[in-house]
Amino acid sequence: MSLVERQDMLDQDSAVWSGGEGAVSDYVALLKPRVMSLVIFTAFVGMMMAPGSIHPVLGAVAILCIAIGAGASGALNMWYDADIDEVMSRTKKRPIPAGKITPNEAFAFGMMLSVGSVLTLGLLVNWFAGAFLAFTIFFYVVVYTMWLKRSTPQNIVIGGAAGAFPPMVGWAAVTGGVSLESFALFLIIFMWTPPHFWALALVKNADYTAAKVPMMPVVAGETSTRHQILLYSILLAPVGMAPYFLGFASPIYGGVAAVFGAAFIGFAADLWRKREGDAARKACMNLFKFSILYLFSLFALLLGESLVAGI
Template sequence: MSGATIEKGGAQAPLDASSGADFSEVRDWITLLKPRVMTLVVFTGIVGLLVAPAPIHPVLGVAAILCIAVAAGAAGAINMWYDRDIDALMRRTARRPIPSGRIAPNAALGYGLTLSFASVAVMGLATNWVAAGWLAFSIFFYVVIYTMWLKRRTPQNIVIGGAAGAFPPVIGWAAATGDVSLVPLILFAIVFMWTPPHFWALSLWAHGDYARAKVPMLPVTHGARETRRQVLLYTIALIPVTLAPWFVGFSGLAYAAAAAILGAVFLWHAVRVVREAQDEAGRSLLNDAAARATFKYSLYYLFALFAALAVDRLWIA
């Protein structure tokens, strides 16, 4: 409250609320970087760097991971700048810093562009320009290909656009080795195939937001029943891709067993999504409980899968 006071040396002194306001503003700038999304992106980048066959100095490795994190956040900030109109229409995003008016759009754009250029430049100087080139392309893909082109035009937006989130293990590998070979492309394929069932599980219970914003996500354009079917089909297709590191001899049986078990649980969740009680249009009668559980599991799934690969390569193989 503006009139609040505290005792200080026997006199009344007004409370200073500036520190709280400053923290709130800092929090808004951090929010622009989409830190929750960044966490999993950075982790897959770390694993790509760790399992690469060439050693990298720890300081340069930390620099590379920071560059991946900053670049992911920069792309997120530009995404929020471009999507501020539809963010304002969706309950999940209406309180973001730009649509709520706490950060000016041009300031957010400048912030994202500055961080983008800085992350690519530092990556090139600290590691190599192959990694920097992949990093720059990942930012371009997320901002231009996904956000500006695909997201508002096609229900396949998350399928093609999912490539944006699949680049970090490739970038981490390139930072350590200076090149890109079959294995990092397999890691790319794993994240690429994981993205549709992960995101469509979310879109099943957030379809109202997308409908209001006229974003052509699959549940909006093809209905809930088809979305459920696609979640199952992509999960089935994902499992053999996750076993590819073992097929090509890059990982051992420990990783293969972990991938098979994790995949079986993912498949069980996907089957529950398909079989959940629905109305005639395929909409859940149980508040999309199965879809929510599948979305949550998918986050743990990717983390555990990449962790298993790192453990297999670094401590077991």
């Protein structure tokens, strides 16, 4: 479906949906605040770990712009995926399918925030960081949402790069460029995303099937998805230790990352073994929840070490 045809369809739908009277909370929901919080946190870690310094005011501006850019991506994702969101139980109460905001309003809101965040970051901080933020928004909205999500079961693997870029953008805000260290932060999130997301996709497989989204469990089947979750979890363990191997994290971080990586593999192995009934669902959710703790803990430890080093 072309972008023009899709917009025509959404325009017709908006005539049916009430829309146009969204509250502030509905526009906040368009920003995907839970996803935004992860973006803010990882971008802040990237900024704090970067060599050199940035004025606190400019640092706050950079984080705000990155957060707004992430929110803009979320709004544009909801605009384009309104038809999918209407079908899936997890998303049908979002502002557009719920009739609180029209697709055109969401599109205008997302574009305004995109342009504003990129220009502000470029003008007030540096243009490399601004361009990187623009590329991140483009990658999430165009490459992932408009192309990969509906065309390949590898959508979350390749598209997951968009969620892994924020620490590099935060690093670029300080240094005006990127480095091997910032790429290591990117790689942790990039390798973490497939097992994290596929664990939830196994639970929501019926929704993705109904919405005709080619997620891995829908296309390759649940058994194959479990194999790949275990494989990515095994690969993630040494990647999570990369900051220690590269010399910009302490042995304490290396030890914690090793223990958490082993635990991640343990949860993935449990998911791989349990394939039916409530036990399978519980194993999926256990991995999904632990994966959040894993990422937060590693980045929090990196942040703590950078703060201690700066004292």
